[in-house]
Amino acid sequence: MTEALRALTKEQLHQFRTEGYLIVKGLFSQEDIRAVEETFDEISRGPVPGFFEPDMNGESDDPLKRYPRVMHPHRFNETAKQYMLHQPVLDVLHDLYGEEALAAQSMFYYKPPGSRGQALHQDNFYLKVEPGNCIAAWTAIDAANMDNGGLLVVPKTSDYEISCPEQADSSESFTTHYVKPPKDQKAIPAVMDKGDVLFFNGNLIHGSYRNKTKDQFRRAFICHYANASATRISNYYRPLYRADGSAVDLEVNTDGGPCGIEFDMAYPH
Numbered sequence: 289m290t291e292a293l294r295a296l297t298k299e300q301l302h303q304f305r306t307e308g309y310l311i312v313k314g315l316f317s318q319e320d321i322r323a324v325e326e327t328f329d330e331i332s333r334g335p336v337p338g339f340f341e342p343d344m345n346g347e348s349d350d351p352l353k354r355y356p357r358v359m360h361p362h363r364f365n366e367t368a369k370q371y372m373l374h375q376p377v378l379d380v381l382h383d384l385y386g387e388e389a390l391a392a393q394s395m396f397y398y399k400p401p402g403s404r405g406q407a408l409h410q411d412n413f414y415l416k417v418e419p420g421n422c423i424a425a426w427t428a429i430d431a432a433n434m435d436n437g438g439l440l441v442v443p444k445t446s447d448y449e450i451s452c453p454e455q456a457d458s459s460e461s462f463t464t465h466y467v468k469p470p471k472d473q474k475a476i477p478a479v480m481d482k483g484d485v486l487f488f489n490g491n492l493i494h495g496s497y498r499n500k501t502k503d504q505f506r507r508a509f510i511c512h513y514a515n516a517s518a519t520r521i522s523n524y525y526r527p528l529y530r531a532d533g534s535a536v537d538l539e540v541n542t543d544g545g546p547c548g549i550e551f552d553m554a555y556p557h
């Protein structure tokens with residue numbers, strides 16, 4: 289017998305399965321958002337070696353030098369860990385996976401005005417969760433739209449194989465990889481309000497354009513998860529965490545992937 293859904297309707301589950309993504313409205317309350325904002329305002333004030341290394345001199349034209357993304361904040365900040373394991377998010381993931389989820393990664397993007405986007409890519413190229421797949425939970429800390437560089441998704445590419453990326457346009461993307469969508473498919477904007485969470489499958493092609501505004505940050509708290517029955521993941525994402533905060537280890541996946549190069553994931557996406 290299949291287990292009852294904890295958080296989603298059957299229609300929502302169907303949308304995720306057919307389109308590869310789902311926006312759940314208001315999964316973070318205003319109070320949750322405030323706690324996340326305060327935490328990352330505080331973190332933005334100075335470097336955290338290995339996790340957040342801003343250029344505090346303000347000498348660069350690139351706004352991302354002052355506000356780079358924060359990598360794995362759950363490894364040095366309890367509030368980030370608490371929200372990576374936010375129960376409403378884990379309940380949705382349980383429905384999407386049909387089993388418990390393990391948390392593998394957290395990130396925070398400030399995406400200041402004028403900053404470049406992230407070229408289209410597929411997350412499981414990097415995480416290499418097997419057997420199974422990763423799922424991202426992308427939480428809007430600011431409302432996200434086409435102007436401020438909100439997320440773009442290519443519907444139904446969750447059925448697309450993980451492919452070998454091409455070189456991205458470095459004048460528009462701060463990351464180097466680009467995965468071309470299939471011919472008949474287009475990237476569409478995921479327009480979101482503060483507190484909404486976008487869930488998407490690890491094969492789904494997604495990315496973002498530049499923040500074209502002059503004065504709006506587009507902040508997002510982004511976490512990646514694996515199904516609890518997975519046995520392997522790229523080294524960079526270990527250890528993973530259960531809902532109760534305890535660590536769990538999976539084997540290192542050193543599979544060369546579609547490009548045939550072995551990578552050991554000192555390569556965050």
Ligand SMILES: O=C(O)CCC(=O)C(=O)O
Pocket residue numbers: 397405406411424437438439494495496508510557
């Ligand atoms: O938030 C963005 O601009 C891009 C994030 C993204 O593509 C990811 O986390 O995989």
